Amino acid sequence: MPKSWIEGKKSAISLCFDVDATTIWKLRAADYPNGDEYIRSLSIGEYGIKRGVDTILKILSEYDIKATFFVPAVIMQENSEIIKKIKFQGHEIAHHGYLHEYSYGTTSVEQLKLINDCQNIFFKVLGEKAVGFRPTGQLLPETVLALEKQPDNLYLITEKGKEIPYYKKVNNQETTLVELPARIEFDDYYQLSYNFYPPQPGSLDRIASYEDVLDNLKREVDGAYQYGACCITAFHPQVLGTPGKSLILRQLIEYIQTFPDIWIGPCQNLAQWWKENN
Amino acid sequence: MRDPQIWPADHTAACAVTINLDGEFRWEEQYPSLENKDIVPLRVMAKNSMEQGVPRILATLNKYHVKATFFISKKILLRYSKVIQQIIDQGHEIASFSNGSENLALLDPKEQKKLMANSKDALEQKIGRAIKGFRAPDGELTQITLEIAEEEGFKYSSNLFSDNRPFLYSLPSEQSILEIPSSWALCDLPYFIANLTPSEPSGQCRIPNYDKVLNNWKWECIGSIQEKGCCVLQFNSQTIASLGRIYLLDKFLEFILEKQELWIATCEEISDYLLGG
Ligand SMILES: [Zn+2]
Numbered sequence: 001m002p003k004s005w006i007e008g009k010k011s012a013i014s015l016c017f018d019v020d021a022t023t024i025w026k027l028r029a030a031d032y033p034n035g036d037e038y039i040r041s042l043s044i045g046e047y048g049i050k051r052g053v054d055t056i057l058k059i060l061s062e063y064d065i066k067a068t069f070f071v072p073a074v075i076m077q078e079n080s081e082i083i084k085k086i087k088f089q090g091h092e093i094a095h096h097g098y099l100h101e102y103s104y105g106t107t108s109v110e111q112l113k114l115i116n117d118c119q120n121i122f123f124k125v126l127g128e129k130a131v132g133f134r135p136t137g138q139l140l141p142e143t144v145l146a147l148e149k150q151p152d153n154l155y156l157i158t159e160k161g162k163e164i165p166y167y168k169k170v171n172n173q174e175t176t177l178v179e180l181p182a183r184i185e186f187d188d189y190y191q192l193s194y195n196f197y198p199p200q201p202g203s204l205d206r207i208a209s210y211e212d213v214l215d216n217l218k219r220e221v222d223g224a225y226q227y228g229a230c231c232i233t234a235f236h237p238q239v240l241g242t243p244g245k246s247l248i249l250r251q252l253i254e255y256i257q258t259f260p261d262i263w264i265g266p267c268q269n270l271a272q273w274w275k276e277n278n
Numbered sequence: 279m280r281d282p283q284i285w286p287a288d289h290t291a292a293c294a295v296t297i298n299l300d301g302e303f304r305w306e307e308q309y310p311s312l313e314n315k316d317i318v319p320l321r322v323m324a325k326n327s328m329e330q331g332v333p334r335i336l337a338t339l340n341k342y343h344v345k346a347t348f349f350i351s352k353k354i355l356l357r358y359s360k361v362i363q364q365i366i367d368q369g370h371e372i373a374s375f376s377n378g379s380e381n382l383a384l385l386d387p388k389e390q391k392k393l394m395a396n397s398k399d400a401l402e403q404k405i406g407r408a409i410k411g412f413r414a415p416d417g418e419l420t421q422i423t424l425e426i427a428e429e430e431g432f433k434y435s436s437n438l439f440s441d442n443r444p445f446l447y448s449l450p451s452e453q454s455i456l457e458i459p460s461s462w463a464l465c466d467l468p469y470f471i472a473n474l475t476p477s478e479p480s481g482q483c484r485i486p487n488y489d490k491v492l493n494n495w496k497w498e499c500i501g502s503i504q505e506k507g508c509c510v511l512q513f514n515s516q517t518i519a520s521l522g523r524i525y526l527l528d529k530f531l532e533f534i535l536e537k538q539e540l541w542i543a544t545c546e547e548i549s550d551y552l553l554g555g
Binding site: 032038044202247 | 381383384414416417418419420421422424437438439440441442459461462463468469479480481482483484485486487490491493494495496497498499500501502504505507509
């Protein structure tokens with residue numbers, strides 16, 4: 001573990017929100033009869049854009065926190081005003097595929113085309129390309145090597161389970177792309193996402209107790225603090241942005257802020273700092 | 279339509295308690311390939327929930343003088359006519375839960391229209407006045423389903439999860455219908471339904487701690503007040519009315535009645551207020 005993090009802090013947390021909106025529900029329903037026409041499951045995703053993002057922006061602004069929002073490019077095209085609003089409030093917008101597709105194609109040419117098309121949409125809507133990328137599908141080694149050569153790209157979030165940033169390895173060779181360590185324990189989808197038909201989760205396991213979810217998240221923060229690790233969340237406006245679940249986020253932030261020496265900020269700043277110091 | 283964040287008599291937010299009655303038809307529809315004997319535990323539970331459970335729900339609502347909206351399928355109406363009469367006599371709102379427990383999104387528009395119209399007619403005949411609300415059974419629906427609901431004279435739909443307050447849903451026909459949205463977290467059935475064979479839920483999940491589920495509903499309710507929204511609970515007699523769980527309804531009603539900020543109303547009252555009808 002590093003002896004200290006940005007500004008000499010003992011631990012670092014980036015709050016990340018995946019603005020998946022309707023994309024995941026469209027993909028989910030696609031295999032079901034007449035699935036393209038379903039509106040109930042889709043409406044869960046619509047909540048994210050219609051209310052969830054605003055609820056989260058309000059909380060972040062109340063606690064004076066800057067965060068990172070990962071946005072599928074199609075959602076940026078369809079909802080450019082709200083995405084611009086996120087950016088205007090000082091948050092980072094990062095790359096999250098076009099349709100949230102789970103495959104970017106079988107060749108790196110295909111993959112790079114999709115990625116570059118998304119970046120062009122980012123440039124068109126926001127005036128700049130994303131420096132961070134949480135891909136929704138596997139990247140081929142050649143794709144990563146090509147991304148390394150593009151000056152815009154700073155960091156990736158392609159793996160889960162590690163505790164501190166590291167340089168992404170391709171064919172056992174380190175690249176200059178920083179990999180930020182996401183962990184399942186910080187993904188609200190695992191605890192709280194739900195739909196009857198099509199089923200989400202597949203087992204139709206229960207929506208967890210909000211107080212238990214909050215309590216577990218606090219324990220994860222405790223552990224990261226004790227061992228000097230960093231935390232990258234995968235929260236979703238359509239999940240944590242509902243009236244009741246937003247109280248989990250609010251109380252988690254209040255808890256983090258009781259620690260005098262936990263850094264909290266966007267992924268971009270964290271990755272940049274790590275790169276300069278390693 | 280009125281501003282859906284300004285509620286009557288200086289209330290900050292609204293809360294509607296809705297009860298879904300689908301009984302054994304839910305399981306017959308879900309497991310069409312199984313013989314009746316193979317879904318016996320679910321059928322027995324469902325039947326008991328109509329005969330023993332609904333009166334318990336009514337007594338609990340009555341204890342707090344709260345009026346609820348009962349979404350009732352036509353098949354339930356026909357099989358449990360006496361129980362339904364008790365609901366009507368106690369002055370609760372009756373709304374349509376379609377015909378049986380069909381997944382409407384899988385039916386062609388003609389068939390959907392027939393089922394929805396029949397259910398509306400049957401319920402109106404029973405209560406002697408127009409019904410206003412429509413909720414599709416747990417499954418999916420399409421824009422066409424809501425278009426049919428509007429054509430059939432329903433004033434509101436309570437089917438979607440896309441907002442924290444009622445809104446006008448624009449239909450392809452360029453008409454619109456009032457949507458009174460809810461969310462899965464506010465439904466009791468997904469938390470509590472349990473059976474081994476056939477597996478409900480499919481993953482044979484454990485039953486969660488009752489009080490913590492109650493707390494989830496409370497948190498959503500508190501959040502709704504903060505957002506000046508409308509909190510729509512969905513209880514199913516098959517899960518909420520069991521001997522050990524009916525107290526959840528009791529405790530929840532006690533909780534919302536303590537919240538002075540809340541306008542506790544039926545969906546019909548919310549719809550009438552917002553649409554001015
Ligand atoms: Zn995502």
